[in-house]
Amino acid sequence: MNRNYYILTAIMLILAIGTVFIHERKYTSELPASELLWDILQPSRFVTTDQVAKRIIEKDPSLLLIDVRPASEYNKFSLPNAVNVPFDSIETATGQQYFGNPGTKVVLFGDDGILANRVWILLRRLDLKNNYVMRGGLNEWIETIIQPKRPKQTDPEISFEQYNFRRAARLYFTGAKVVTGNMKKEKVVFKKRKRAAVAAGGC
């Protein structure tokens, strides 16, 4: 009867020794390399400048803009309410607090979208989701939102609608200059009409 238990013990020992020879595999929170390339090839992370502008104007509370350029350039100009996380500090504690929070959509932007795209890849590797890249970066932002070009007469109606939106967005982001001129109070003169004699004629 005890023989079974000896055999069982022997099997367990063999299995335990066997685990020594298993390939070492790292178990980290990182995304497996085989999945990363697949995610890189999906274009769903790119958002247009129009979409970003619309979200800013609507004051979307879930939107978090992140400027990946160095701090010196961020201090000169950035998008409204954007936070500066230079690309070399995304792994530090100050950088990490902005990413992967549930309920926020992080939009990364730089000068051209190349650097922001690389930062996105690193964040995806760290298995952080809900990150987006503004296509074209700030150069495209200036070209489309701040200096929109009037579409040609032959363009479809949708590009005119887009143009109108961009013009309105431009006023929102640059502040419209309103010319008021010399406003003086003018007296409003009422002239009393002379009344004709009552019932001059009549039956």
Next chain:
Amino acid sequence: MNVHELNPKKTLGVLIVLVIVVIIGFLTMKPSRYDYKLNVNQSIQLLKDTSEINFYPYELVDVLNHKNKNVVLIDLRNKYAFGRGHIPGALSIPSFDLTHKKNLRLLKDYKKNGLTVVLYSNNQLSADGPWFFFRQIGFNNVRVLLGGYNYFLKHKNNLAATRSDNSYIKGIERFNYAKVSKSSDKSFELNQNNKPKPVIFKRRKREAVAAGGC
């Protein structure tokens, strides 16, 4: 009395089969074909030195003249786009097939032989992701063609002259953002030349009331 002890031979048989299955599972478990060789911090450091990662369009001149034989061009666009036109001598590997066993082995051979692999696609952005991926899994001979195929097609005949052109270089400011974003453009002013005018009421003259009669 335990259930096992009723039929010890049967229990033993089942146990042995189970153990064999587990052992076979462990033995056939292969390590994945590629894994990260650079950690995240090393990858960030890599981005700071751009001289190692960029392949400029004017460097193509030597490649096309067969002067520089250490470069392999790889076209990441789909087969259809490749068939319509590509950089002479380029190899077509659509980006979704990059990690196939065959292609990975090819890239490993290139690395072993000290060849530089230049990835290109329609623009820099679509080749940039695969480039960064390959750097992270340890292919340090991979570079990306600036400007991509679209730029090459435009400047096919004067590639050497693109040395002085910077329109394909990314990551630089094309505008003075702060200056451009100020409101100084008069074309968008509201209320142009509208001087307020005094309000004048004009009453039309009435004819004398009941001047005539019935």
